[in-house]
Amino acid sequence: MFLPTTRKELDDRGIGRLDVILVTGDTYIDSPFMGVSLIGRVLESNGFTVGIIAQPDTDSDRDISRLGEPRLFWGITGGAVDSMVANYTASKKRRKRDDYTPGGDNTRRPDRAVIVYTNLVRRFFKPTVPIVLGGIEASLRRIAHYDFWSNKIRRSILLDAKADYLLFGMAHAGIVALARVLDQIQGNRLKTDNRPATTPAETQDPVTQIPGLGYISKTPKGIELPAYEAVIKDKNLYIQSFKTFYDNTDPMHAAPLSQAHADRFLVLNPPPPFSTTQEMDQIHDLDFQRAVHPYYRALGHVRAMDTIRFSIPTHYGCYGECNFCAITVHQGRTVRWRSKNSIIAEAQKMTQDKDFKGYIFDLGGPTANMYGFECEKKLKKGACTHRRCLFPTPCPSLSPDHGPQMDLLNEISRLAGVKKVFLNSGIRHDLILMDKQKGRAYLKQVIAHHVSGQMKLAPEHCSPGVLALMGKPGIDSLVAFKHRFDRLCNTLNKKQYLTYYLIAAHPGCTMREMNELKAFTQNALHITPEQVQIFTPTPSTFSTLMYYTRTDPFTMMPVFVEKDPRAKEKQKQIVTRKAGHRPQASYRQKQNPGKFSGKGKKSRHRKK
Numbered sequence: 001m002f003l004p005t006t007r008k009e010l011d012d013r014g015i016g017r018l019d020v021i022l023v024t025g026d027t028y029i030d031s032p033f034m035g036v037s038l039i040g041r042v043l044e045s046n047g048f049t050v051g052i053i054a055q056p057d058t059d060s061d062r063d064i065s066r067l068g069e070p071r072l073f074w075g076i077t078g079g080a081v082d083s084m085v086a087n088y089t090a091s092k093k094r095r096k097r098d099d100y101t102p103g104g105d106n107t108r109r110p111d112r113a114v115i116v117y118t119n120l121v122r123r124f125f126k127p128t129v130p131i132v133l134g135g136i137e138a139s140l141r142r143i144a145h146y147d148f149w150s151n152k153i154r155r156s157i158l159l160d161a162k163a164d165y166l167l168f169g170m171a172h173a174g175i176v177a178l179a180r181v182l183d184q185i186q187g188n189r190l191k192t193d194n195r196p197a198t199t200p201a202e203t204q205d206p207v208t209q210i211p212g213l214g215y216i217s218k219t220p221k222g223i224e225l226p227a228y229e230a231v232i233k234d235k236n237l238y239i240q241s242f243k244t245f246y247d248n249t250d251p252m253h254a255a256p257l258s259q260a261h262a263d264r265f266l267v268l269n270p271p272p273p274f275s276t277t278q279e280m281d282q283i284h285d286l287d288f289q290r291a292v293h294p295y296y297r298a299l300g301h302v303r304a305m306d307t308i309r310f311s312i313p314t315h316y317g318c319y320g321e322c323n324f325c326a327i328t329v330h331q332g333r334t335v336r337w338r339s340k341n342s343i344i345a346e347a348q349k350m351t352q353d354k355d356f357k358g359y360i361f362d363l364g365g366p367t368a369n370m371y372g373f374e375c376e377k378k379l380k381k382g383a384c385t386h387r388r389c390l391f392p393t394p395c396p397s398l399s400p401d402h403g404p405q406m407d408l409l410n411e412i413s414r415l416a417g418v419k420k421v422f423l424n425s426g427i428r429h430d431l432i433l434m435d436k437q438k439g440r441a442y443l444k445q446v447i448a449h450h451v452s453g454q455m456k457l458a459p460e461h462c463s464p465g466v467l468a469l470m471g472k473p474g475i476d477s478l479v480a481f482k483h484r485f486d487r488l489c490n491t492l493n494k495k496q497y498l499t500y501y502l503i504a505a506h507p508g509c510t511m512r513e514m515n516e517l518k519a520f521t522q523n524a525l526h527i528t529p530e531q532v533q534i535f536t537p538t539p540s541t542f543s544t545l546m547y548y549t550r551t552d553p554f555t556m557m558p559v560f561v562e563k564d565p566r567a568k569e570k571q572k573q574i575v576t577r578k579a580g581h582r583p584q585a586s587y588r589q590k591q592n593p594g595k596f597s598g599k600g601k602k603s604r605h606r607k608k
Contacts, residue, residue, distance in 0.1 A: 005053060025113040043179060084147075159216065208269070309361075314371045461509070469543070501533070502533075
């Protein structure tokens with residue numbers, strides 16, 4: 001049974017007033033891949049009645065009012081993707097298509113959806129119960145942040161939206177804790193008098209103790225970041241603010257943070273402890289329908305269902321810590337995973353679906369082969385503050401073990417009704433090379449059984465300077481991995497190919513570095529890439545910090561940043577142009593003429 005989204009569903013279930021109403025910028029897909037659905041199911045499993053309003057009309061009360069007003073709070077999210085990223089390309093051109101909208105036309109998600117939906121609620125419900133922000137758009141914009149689309153530092157989204165609270169990160173535990181506190185306060189209030197529903201000021205003391213919560217206060221708490229008014233004037237202070245913020249994203253040693261905005265303070269409590277395997281199992285064992293709600297399905301096909309319907313999430317988090325990626329700030333840099341039994345049970349349930357054809361499209365997380373192992377030191381003491389797990393070189397304390405995922409893949413593949421299990425989340429190739437005991441066997445198994453023609457890698461670039469600014473490893477491990485991959489494919493007589501995600505116009509990248517990348521892709525990878533994207537400065541990443549300040553925040557040295565849209569496009573075209581134009585050999589090739597020569601048959605590169 002779906003969570004209700006219409007008045008008829010409430011009437012059929014005998015629900016007069018919902019405890020919580022969630023509003024989202026995506027259509028309502030009842031899947032564990034969709035944050036709003038997962039949060040709704042978690043609340044429901046803890047005894048609260050929950051409804052979902054998806055992509056409401058913003059010009060009337062037609063949608064926002066159809067379920068009435070919730071008893072405890074409104075939950076607002078922009079959806080699975082930041083609304084500005086969903087609506088605009090890296091060149092700031094309006095996207096025509098949206099995978100999370102019925103029919104695919106990008107007409108239902110407003111710019112800055114979190115702010116728009118909060119204003120929509122306040123417009124038609126005056127006064128109302130607390131409004132709580134969540135999801136990736138709110139999470140990444142929780143402090144004063146650089147916004148690429150307006151080209152300025154914006155205030156915390158909590159203040160811009162004029163909401164009451166913000167739950168950042170995955171928020172599984174925080175949303176339940178908040179609902180329980182507000183429920184208790186309201187119950188106590190009703191016992192003593194008949195005053196209106198709880199206001200934020202009245203709930204401040206108990207609510208503001210919840211880990212992972214952001215709120216507005218008259219006084220600071222914990223470490224005080226440079227004020228909003230200061231960071232918009234001084235880029236060095238903005239760098240200082242972001243670095244302190246980033247250093248306090250690990251729950252084991254994070255401190256409370258506060259940041260002045262005029263005469264008020266944004267306060268961010270430390271993140272909640274990471275979910276245990278048992279907690280993750282409980283969440284993913286909930287009764288997800290893995291389908292679009294009929295109310296929205298009638299509006300057209302939802303393209304996202306093509307990939308997520310028969311896919312299984314196995315873990316959260318990523319210790320890659322690429323500087324252009326926001327996973328650290330949202331999911332965290334500590335990987336935690338579900339048990340094998342829970343994942344197998346989900347796969348078994350999937351085989352009972354009448355539309356299941358035997359193919360599990362993806363079994364993974366942010367990085368597929370991080371399932372099942374973590375640094376023991378990190379699990380006990382938290383993430384290191386002086387170095388990263390994989391950059392600039394892999395930390396010896398991290399001991400990759402692909403055995404757990406190999407066992408998982410084998411057992412699911414043996415289930416009745418399962419023909420094939422694919423890994424489409426992307427593979428971290430340096431981890432495979434690090435695993436001296438099982439890395440080769442793992443790669444052989446993946447090539448033989450779990451790749452549908454292509455294996456995805458994300459080297460992003462080849463220039464040492466650009467890679468360093470990206471927080472990515474050098475190309476030696478990539479070349480070594482390609483050789484191993486090609487040899488195994490030949491041994492297994494498999495026509496499998498590597499595809500590469502590459503980035504143009506990242507801070508530090510000039511036309512020279514793109515010519516070097518072109519030479520590398522031609523001479524070492526033997527491809528003409530098609531999957532090249534122009535760097536998009538998204539909120540709360542180190543790469544975006546570099547883009548705005550033109551400074552390397554780790555060395556405080558100046559960094560070249562390409563900001564001309566036409567020049568960015570030219571950078572991309574250097575790499576994607578077809579054969580017939582041979583780029584001039586780069587300096588590194590001249591110094592190492594044999595390194596990039598390549599051997600054997602030229603491989604194909606197919607666009608997915």
